[in-house]
Amino acid sequence: MISLKHINKSYEGKTVLNDISVDFPAGKTTVILGPSGSGKSTLLRSIDLLVRPESGSVEFPNLTYDYSKPISKKDSFSLRQKTSMVFQNWNLFPNLTVLKNITTAPMTVLGQSKAEAEKHAKELIKRVGLAGLEERYPSQLSGGQQQRISICRALAMNPEYILLDEPTSALDPELETQVLRILEELCKQGQSMVIVTHNMDFARLVSDKIVFIEDGTKVYDGDTKDFFENPTPRIKDFLSGISIDPTVEEK
Amino acid sequence: MWNTIITSLPELLSAMIQYTIPLALLSFLFGLILAVLTALIKFIKPSENKALKYPWLVLRAIASFYVWLFRSTPLLVQLFIIFFGLPNAGIQLDPFIAATIGFSLNTGAYASETIRSALMSVPQDQWDAAYTLNFSTTQTLNKIILPQAIRIALPPLSNSFIGLVKDTSLASSITILEMFQVSQQMTAKNFEPLLMYSLVAALYAIICSILTLLQHYLEKRTNKYVKGSAA
Ligand SMILES: Nc1ncnc2c1ncn2[C@@H]1O[C@H](COP(=O)(O)OP(=O)(O)OP(=O)(O)O)[C@@H](O)[C@H]1O
Numbered sequence A: 001m002i003s004l005k006h007i008n009k010s011y012e013g014k015t016v017l018n019d020i021s022v023d024f025p026a027g028k029t030t031v032i033l034g035p036s037g038s039g040k041s042t043l044l045r046s047i048d049l050l051v052r053p054e055s056g057s058v059e060f061p062n063l064t065y066d067y068s069k070p071i072s073k074k075d076s077f078s079l080r081q082k083t084s085m086v087f088q089n090w091n092l093f094p095n096l097t098v099l100k101n102i103t104t105a106p107m108t109v110l111g112q113s114k115a116e117a118e119k120h121a122k123e124l125i126k127r128v129g130l131a132g133l134e135e136r137y138p139s140q141l142s143g144g145q146q147q148r149i150s151i152c153r154a155l156a157m158n159p160e161y162i163l164l165d166e167p168t169s170a171l172d173p174e175l176e177t178q179v180l181r182i183l184e185e186l187c188k189q190g191q192s193m194v195i196v197t198h199n200m201d202f203a204r205l206v207s208d209k210i211v212f213i214e215d216g217t218k219v220y221d222g223d224t225k226d227f228f229e230n231p232t233p234r235i236k237d238f239l240s241g242i243s244i245d246p247t248v249e250e251k
Numbered sequence B: 001m002w003n004t005i006i007t008s009l010p011e012l013l014s015a016m017i018q019y020t021i022p023l024a025l026l027s028f029l030f031g032l033i034l035a036v037l038t039a040l041i042k043f044i045k046p047s048e049n050k051a052l053k054y055p056w057l058v059l060r061a062i063a064s065f066y067v068w069l070f071r072s073t074p075l076l077v078q079l080f081i082i083f084f085g086l087p088n089a090g091i092q093l094d095p096f097i098a099a100t101i102g103f104s105l106n107t108g109a110y111a112s113e114t115i116r117s118a119l120m121s122v123p124q125d126q127w128d129a130a131y132t133l134n135f136s137t138t139q140t141l142n143k144i145i146l147p148q149a150i151r152i153a154l155p156p157l158s159n160s161f162i163g164l165v166k167d168t169s170l171a172s173s174i175t176i177l178e179m180f181q182v183s184q185q186m187t188a189k190n191f192e193p194l195l196m197y198s199l200v201a202a203l204y205a206i207i208c209s210i211l212t213l214l215q216h217y218l219e220k221r222t223n224k225y226v227k228g229s230a231a
């Protein structure tokens, strides 16, 4: 389990995360919901130290890191070892082939042999249905294919958790489905995941738990079923807003 | 006319092969190494670690001074100082070495700014992606950022290289028998300045055209590394 405790973060004096405490259970999928600008990405990125909160802590069984104190290289390494992030725009390395995008980190960071890393990478590529594209460059793939490869890249590091920040928001509905199917599969296999998404159907389908934040404050933290079936007035507003708001991606 | 061209061509070509091309190649190579180092020193933020912070700030100051110095003074003056001036300080250099040093330092100063701006133009997303995979800063630079930056810098660096090829003609003024110097000497004998200088201009143009073709080839080959590198 990952526990975030009393996280505070501000940008230029503006509070973005306000004393947020939340648990992400192992082997489960937690979905973070909230309006645009509410602080979802900031919260998710804190876990992987891509954002550094001013105070609060992140806790794993037997490990605690206090954000307000300097975190040593060794500690940030072991912290990042536990999680891998998947980005909205996938952020594949354009200078590397698909295969190398996946194998470079295991070889460089974990010291895996080339043979070992490639074997694992090829299994992953096959699992996401993209066998045969190993030698292509990211620019030669569709967005949906790139996102599936970036999921492989994250999985290749054997993280305990995968953190996904709007993994399908930049995709057409058709390509979105391909990616969602893979995430659903991972979810069924008991992969621990934290997902930020605007896709309510998907959230409802895969999540074991919902965290809803607004203006940097946690508004809901609990059961998925409860969230959708007994929404508070505010959540009801949010849920109905999502389906009619023309600025939100088509589902 | 053809006679003059045919008799002078071998000597011009031999000056090209012996001096112009090696001078340009060596200076570009050393200049590029210097440029990458300088660009990295100016690009990488000083670490929070106090023991490393101050030496790094000193290095940064030196790098900035170097770039400022060589961009704010004329190349010809730099060559004169290195070749004619330094002997007064007890440093006597072979003309070819003096020229190589001068051209390398000058190219390095300009190219370092090209590379630094290329480094800055690699999106933060790439750093984030590397960090989440637990790459160290050095590994991220080596494997991800520098290769992309070099690709971005390829067209402006080719520009610098082409400029350098033509600038080697300035080495004539510090006694090097490169192509332009040879053409001057021949003119003194055959009194054909229009023909001789046009001929030498054509030879520079040929080298530069070949370099341009090479640049386009490299750009094409590496296009797939940059196109659509995500939004
Ligand atoms: N680097 C930054 N500098 C200044 N302000 C920032 C920065 N990053 C985020 N913010 C601000 O913090 C707030 C929360 O941003 P965040 O990206 O976490 O929102 P979000 O919930 O992920 O939104 P979205 O659904 O649009 O992705 C926003 O008001 C944003 O403007």
Ligand SMILES: [Mg+2]
Binding pocket: A040, A041, A042, A165, A166
């Ligand atoms: Mg976001």
